[in-house]
Amino acid sequence: MVITLVLIAGIAGAGMYVMKLRSDNAILKANQHKLETAITEQNKVLEQQKQDFTAILESNKKLNVLINTFKKDLQDLDKRFTKKNRDIGKLAIDRTKAIERIINKAGVNAARCIELASGAEHTPEELKATLKSEINPECPALANPNYVPYQ
Amino acid sequence: MYHINKIFALAIIILLTGCSIGGEKKIKIFSVEKPREKLDYPMPTALQLEELKWIIITSENAQEVFAKLEAAGIDPVLFGVTDKDYQVLSRNFAQIRQKLQETNNLLEEYKKYYEPEEKK
Numbered sequence: 001m002v003i004t005l006v007l008i009a010g011i012a013g014a015g016m017y018v019m020k021l022r023s024d025n026a027i028l029k030a031n032q033h034k035l036e037t038a039i040t041e042q043n044k045v046l047e048q049q050k051q052d053f054t055a056i057l058e059s060n061k062k063l064n065v066l067i068n069t070f071k072k073d074l075q076d077l078d079k080r081f082t083k084k085n086r087d088i089g090k091l092a093i094d095r096t097k098a099i100e101r102i103i104n105k106a107g108v109n110a111a112r113c114i115e116l117a118s119g120a121e122h123t124p125e126e127l128k129a130t131l132k133s134e135i136n137p138e139c140p141a142l143a144n145p146n147y148v149p150y151q
Numbered sequence: 152m153y154h155i156n157k158i159f160a161l162a163i164i165i166l167l168t169g170c171s172i173g174g175e176k177k178i179k180i181f182s183v184e185k186p187r188e189k190l191d192y193p194m195p196t197a198l199q200l201e202e203l204k205w206i207i208i209t210s211e212n213a214q215e216v217f218a219k220l221e222a223a224g225i226d227p228v229l230f231g232v233t234d235k236d237y238q239v240l241s242r243n244f245a246q247i248r249q250k251l252q253e254t255n256n257l258l259e260e261y262k263k264y265y266e267p268e269e270k271k
Contacts, residue, residue: 059260066256070249077245081238089234092207100207103237110244111200117252120197138245142252 069141077138106138113139189266194258 081088092099113136116122122143129135129144136143208216208229217227232240 055264059264062260063253063256066253070253073249074242074245077241081241087234088238092234093209093211096207096209096212100205103205103207106241107205108202110241110248111202114244114248114251115198115200117248117255118196118198119194119255120199139248 073139073141080137109136109138109143112136113142116142191266195255 088099116139122145125134126136126143127146129147131147132150134144135147140147140149206216206229208231216229220227220229
């Protein structure tokens with residue numbers, strides 16, 4: 001009688017143990033799945049961060065190039081007024097008509113630069129310009145993207 | 152009488168437990184990530200500037216210039232700047248243009264970063 005009871009208890013215990021093992025196994029599998037999902041998501045976030053950093057660096061680089069171009073444009077403008085001790089006032093007295101023509105042309109070019117800076121589309125001529133005689137000297141980097149300044 | 156009591160007891164049991172058959176439904180709360188609406192402003196319209204004419208006036212050509220203005224039916228008056236101020240004006244305009252370009256560029260970069268075009 002006692003042996004039978006012990007046997008039944010043993011079998012029941014073993015059964016319960018197996019059920020517990022199964023349950024543990026299911027929990028572990030679920031955990032494993034969650035961890036794998038988390039790793040995939042983390043990888044996605046890292047990849048996105050990497051792309052963001054690259055985009056920020058690229059954008060900063062573009063902005064720095066632009067600011068350097070601005071400095072150069074202003075220097076070039078100053079040079080045009082003062083090159084070889086040039087005095088625009090004296091020149092205007094000596095060659096009034098010629099200087100008037102030059103500053104009117106420069107005014108038109110400068111106005112075009114403002115239009116382009118505000119987002120106007122380039123004309124085909126502006127895009128094609130590769131020679132110094134074809135460019136807008138007020139803002140060549142903006143107006144003529146295909147022009148490479150001579151060294 | 153015994154049967155009536157049994158039926159009555161059974162009816163009470165059903166009455167008291169009836170609502171719990173099937174159990175209370177659990178409320179499920181789930182969150183759906185909804186991206187913020189895009190602002191999607193169009194880029195500002197480009198400027199179209201009007202042309203203006205510069206007239207150089209010196210002590211020598213002043214009379215001739217005013218006479219030409221009168222002949223053309225334009226009031227014989229000019230708003231002048233000196234050669235030095237003309238250079239300042241040129242620099243100022245160049246700086247305004249650069250600021251405009253910088254601001255437009257920043258706007259484009261922000262738009263590109265925060266509102267990238269969706270891949271089709």
